[in-house]
Amino acid sequence: MRVIAAYSIKGGVGKTTTAVNLAYLSAVEGARTLVWDLDxxxxxxxxxxxxxxxxxxxxxxxxxxxxxxxxxxxxxxxxLDLLPADLSYRxxxxxxxxxxxxxxxxxxxxxxxxxxxxxxxxxxxxxxxxVSESVxxxxxxxxxxxxxxxxxxxxxxxxxxxxKAREMRRPPKVxxxxxxxxxxxxxxxxIITELAGTRPEVLAAEVPASTTFEQMxxxxxxxxxxxxxxxxxxxxxxxxxxxxxxxxx
Amino acid sequence: xxxxxxxxxxxxxxxxVLARLGDTAIIAAEPGxxxxxxxxxxxxxxxYGSGRTLEVGADRWGAGTLTLRDARSGEVQATxxxxxxxxxxxxxxxxxxxxxxxxxxxxxxxxxxxxxxRLAVLNPxxxxxxxxxLDRFVVVEPAGGRHVLRFVTVVPVRGYSSWAARxxxxxxxMGLQAAGVPLIVSILAATGxxxxxxxxxxxxxxxxxxxxxxxxxxxxxxxxxxxxxxxEGVRQQLDIEFLHDYRVAVRRARSMVRQAGGILPAGQVSAxxxxxxWLGALTGPPRDLDVHLEELEGRTERELEPxxxxxxxxxxxxxxxxxxxxxxxxxxxxxxxxxxxxxxxxGPYSEEAPDAGRPAGEVADEHVARAYRRVLKRGRxxxxxSPAEALHDLRKRAKELRYLLECFQTLYPDHDRTAxxxxxxxxxxxxxxxxxxxxxxxxxxxxxxxxxxxxxxxATLMALGRQTDELERREAQAREEFEARFARFSSARNxxxxxxxxxxxx
Ligand SMILES: Nc1ncnc2c1ncn2[C@@H]1O[C@H](COP(=O)(O)OP(=O)(O)O)[C@@H](O)[C@H]1O
Ligand SMILES: [Mg+2]
Numbered sequence: 001m002r003v004i005a006a007y008s009i010k011g012g013v014g015k016t017t018t019a020v021n022l023a024y025l026s027a028v029e030g031a032r033t034l035v036w037d038l039d040x041x042x043x044x045x046x047x048x049x050x051x052x053x054x055x056x057x058x059x060x061x062x063x064x065x066x067x068x069x070x071x072x073x074x075x076x077x078x079x080l081d082l083l084p085a086d087l088s089y090r091x092x093x094x095x096x097x098x099x100x101x102x103x104x105x106x107x108x109x110x111x112x113x114x115x116x117x118x119x120x121x122x123x124x125x126x127x128x129x130x131v132s133e134s135v136x137x138x139x140x141x142x143x144x145x146x147x148x149x150x151x152x153x154x155x156x157x158x159x160x161x162x163x164k165a166r167e168m169r170r171p172p173k174v175x176x177x178x179x180x181x182x183x184x185x186x187x188x189x190x191i192i193t194e195l196a197g198t199r200p201e202v203l204a205a206e207v208p209a210s211t212t213f214e215q216m217x218x219x220x221x222x223x224x225x226x227x228x229x230x231x232x233x234x235x236x237x238x239x240x241x242x243x244x245x246x247x248x249x
Numbered sequence: 250x251x252x253x254x255x256x257x258x259x260x261x262x263x264x265x266v267l268a269r270l271g272d273t274a275i276i277a278a279e280p281g282x283x284x285x286x287x288x289x290x291x292x293x294x295x296x297y298g299s300g301r302t303l304e305v306g307a308d309r310w311g312a313g314t315l316t317l318r319d320a321r322s323g324e325v326q327a328t329x330x331x332x333x334x335x336x337x338x339x340x341x342x343x344x345x346x347x348x349x350x351x352x353x354x355x356x357x358x359x360x361x362x363x364x365x366x367r368l369a370v371l372n373p374x375x376x377x378x379x380x381x382x383l384d385r386f387v388v389v390e391p392a393g394g395r396h397v398l399r400f401v402t403v404v405p406v407r408g409y410s411s412w413a414a415r416x417x418x419x420x421x422x423m424g425l426q427a428a429g430v431p432l433i434v435s436i437l438a439a440t441g442x443x444x445x446x447x448x449x450x451x452x453x454x455x456x457x458x459x460x461x462x463x464x465x466x467x468x469x470x471x472x473x474x475x476x477x478x479x480x481e482g483v484r485q486q487l488d489i490e491f492l493h494d495y496r497v498a499v500r501r502a503r504s505m506v507r508q509a510g511g512i513l514p515a516g517q518v519s520a521x522x523x524x525x526x527w528l529g530a531l532t533g534p535p536r537d538l539d540v541h542l543e544e545l546e547g548r549t550e551r552e553l554e555p556x557x558x559x560x561x562x563x564x565x566x567x568x569x570x571x572x573x574x575x576x577x578x579x580x581x582x583x584x585x586x587x588x589x590x591x592x593x594x595x596g597p598y599s600e601e602a603p604d605a606g607r608p609a610g611e612v613a614d615e616h617v618a619r620a621y622r623r624v625l626k627r628g629r630x631x632x633x634x635s636p637a638e639a640l641h642d643l644r645k646r647a648k649e650l651r652y653l654l655e656c657f658q659t660l661y662p663d664h665d666r667t668a669x670x671x672x673x674x675x676x677x678x679x680x681x682x683x684x685x686x687x688x689x690x691x692x693x694x695x696x697x698x699x700x701x702x703x704x705x706x707x708a709t710l711m712a713l714g715r716q717t718d719e720l721e722r723r724e725a726q727a728r729e730e731f732e733a734r735f736a737r738f739s740s741a742r743n744x745x746x747x748x749x750x751x752x753x754x755x
Contacts (some may be wrong), residue, residue: 030327049376050408073408076369076377078325081407220375 002249003110003120005139005172008088009155014145014179019123022143022243024222027080031118034072035082036110037133038092039125041084048075049220050084058086059148061109062095068109076221081117093130096158102130103166107138110245115151128162136172136211137144140249144176145207148188177239179207204229206241250410252321253417254432255425257399263366263383266401266423268605270368273419274412279367279380284308286363286386287334291353292482292491294445299349301326302433303341306363307333314402317346320431323402337488352543357387358445359436359549361398362387370412370663378409386432388439396439400428419610448474452658461512462602464609470591472502477584484572491538496532503529504652508616514601517590524583531574536568537692552708559700579610583685613657614751618711619746620650624673628735638685640731644680652678661750669746672738676699677733679727693717 006019019035027033035042042052047198050073060066071201072081088095096102124135136142144159146152155178163171176199182188196202212223219226225234257266257706284306290296296303300335307313315335317327329342334357338350355550363386370379383401390396401420405413428435434444453467475498483493503525509518542560545553576579604612627643654661654670697713737743 049374051374071408074377074406 001114001117003125003139005135006142007124008144009128013147016123018145019121020047021222022240023121024224025240026119032079033119034117035121037085037123040087040089040149041089044123045084046084046131050082052085054086058088063099096130103133103137106134117168121230142174145179146176146241148178148191152191174201176201177203180209181206182209203242205242207235250405252402252404254400254402254428256428257401269419275371277369281366283364286361287357288359290358295349297445313624352488357625378406378412382405387434390440415461437644451656455659457660460606460611461609461612462605465509465512472498473587496536499529500650502651513606538564552712555709556707612662613660617653618751620653624650641684647677667748669750672743676734676738683727686720688721690717
């Protein structure tokens with residue numbers, strides 16, 4: 001079971017968009033795939049038309065009091081399942097804090113289904129907190145979408161410093177990529193060139209700014225479903241290929 | 250809850266099913282398709298035996314997809330795109346499946362035209378909460394007959410099983426019944442074929458009360474079917490197991506016929522036994538060569554190349570001899586004669602076959618007991634100074650006993666028979682090892698002599714020499730172990746097992 005997190009300190013940068021589209025590609029390839037919607041907003045759950053509610057309470061799930069098996073929902077797509085969000089995730093930090101080893105907790109919740117899935121995609125809420133720490137413990141890859149904005153290295157530095165301070169036994173590999181890119185804008189091109197030259201964790205694949213992604217909300221489906229020939233779909237295929245080309249995890 | 254497949258009888262139309270589903274939930278059509286499907290498996294149904302089916306589907310445009318399914322549930326385990334239909338294990342991209350198939354050839358076991366209609370069951374959020382497949386298969390017989398099979402399959406979506414339950418309840422109310430058997434079994438049954446693997450082995454269903462001649466006839470018929478079924482694979486050398494299975498069936502039949510004195514008419518028995526001996530002897534050399542060649546497989550030492558070439562050449566020669574035998578009038582007569590022995594029952598009693606009409610169970614008991622006594626007697630006579638022939642002879646007698654127990658297996662309770670056979674098996678292994686090593690050592694010596702004349706490199710001859718040494722070591726070890734094995738076989742305890750099986754003292 002390979003676990004990959006779509007993560008950023010910031011909101012609105014394309015985490016959910018990334019989680020949904022990559023999970024779909026993983027499933028299409030034949031991997032049994034699970035998306036865990038960790039964001040109380042439930043955007044990923046909504047994309048898959050699943051009610052953002054954990055029966056028995058997200059708090060009890062996170063604290064290991066509920067069996068994850070019965071909470072998983074099949075999506076409309078073969079081999080792609082979802083563990084829905086729950087409103088109580090707003091206080092997940094507090095819930096984790098009352099467990100014995102808070103940072104191990106998310107991995108522990110997934111343990112019972114480890115043989116059922118080949119890929120698990122975590123759709124994370126924006127923060128740098130106990131939840132994030134637990135995400136970093138559970139995931140082997142942390143995928144960070146970045147919009148081309150001034151001082152792009154800042155968020156990456158922050159994340160790397162945070163990971164370093166944790167002194168984890170097996171820290172996840174950070175992979176960053178640019179999204180909402182408008183190649184016609186000089187500023188975008190400059191920011192990307194500068195960061196790509198200095199930071200090895202930045203991937204070559206980039207996702208263009210495209211209205212196709214905005215349609216995902218209305219269509220409630222990955223772009224591959226309603227716009228398979230769009231540049232938007234092609235960009236995520238390229239991203240997924242590059243992630244896997246960097247080695248099994 | 251897994252997928253549930255229902256048979257759709259001809260009296261219920263697809264439209265009626267659709268109407269009923271529409272009354273039960275919101276239904277949306279999904280892309281379906283039509284394809285020509287070939288079901289692939291080895292001659293001995295290894296994939297099916299491991300709980301899988303493999304199909305090659307070609308759509309309208311001829312693009313091929315390989316689909317591996319769970320045989321029971323029909324769930325897809327893996328798919329792959331391919332240009333050519335796979336013929337052997339290495340053509341498949343899945344390791345676990347490869348190791349099931351091993352060296353066997355993949356054959357087209359059945360073909361069907363499939364038309365699939367996929368439906369999604371939607372909840373008020375327009376989310377898919379179950380799927381329904383309406384599948385129609387047209388199975389075409391080689392002779393041209395067409396059989397139509399229709400199924401409705403309900404596939405639950407995880408976390409929404411109550412929806413699937415609603416759908417299945419509606420279907421059951423319509424009178425649909427669960428298919429109960431894997432799809433491939435239904436497809437085979439449509440053309441009158443048995444469940445995969447059901448007719449493997451010599452164990453035909455027998456009753457203790459049936460006439461002995463009928464029981465022996467049924468066994469011989471099964472063995473004849475094996476011979477006929479494997480013949481094409483033997484001719485084409487599809488893989489080496491065809492010849493092996495062919496040979497085993499011939500030898501079992503010969504053993505059966507030879508022991509059928511009193512059950513089948515004596516004249517027929519001795520004639521057929523002689524012909525089966527001829528056929529068995531013909532299959533010996535090619536089989537031995539297959540084994541030699543297989544042992545060389547995967548070995549890359551250069552000095553073995555001349556040996557490999559030599560063996561391949563001999564194998565080719567043996568194949569030609571075998572083919573000319575299979576094409577001969579004599580062979581055709583043998584198969585016919587075999588058939589008449591199967592179908593023509595000699596009647597309840599005749600001078601020639603006094604046991605023909607007696608109950609099969611009783612007669613089988615006597616034969617098994619007699620064969621057992623023979624093994625005991627020959628085995629006891631063997632001592633440290635006995636010649637090799639004495640052990641070879643014992644091996645034959647042990648084999649006869651084993652064949653009897655196998656062919657009449659359904660007359661005995663499984664558990665008792667397994668217990669009675671256990672020590673016999675171990676003894677046979679020992680005798681087999683002893684003789685095989687000896688025979689192989691002699692064969693190697695012959696090879697070495699012939700290769701010497703061809704001026705092969707010294708390294709090749711030395712490799713042969715090393716093999717001979719190894720064979721002699723194993724042979725000596727087997728000889729040493731014999732005494733202990735036989736002691737266990739002939740122990741009072743093991744004797745009691747056999748006596749209780751056949752219900753008489755030995
Ligand atoms: N490459 C893109 N181009 C244009 N809009 C995008 C792109 N990626 C995401 N969006 C839009 O941006 C908004 C935020 O994206 P989302 O994936 O929900 O971010 P996050 O999960 O990080 O909050 C959504 O409305 C989404 O449709
Ligand atoms: Mg989000």
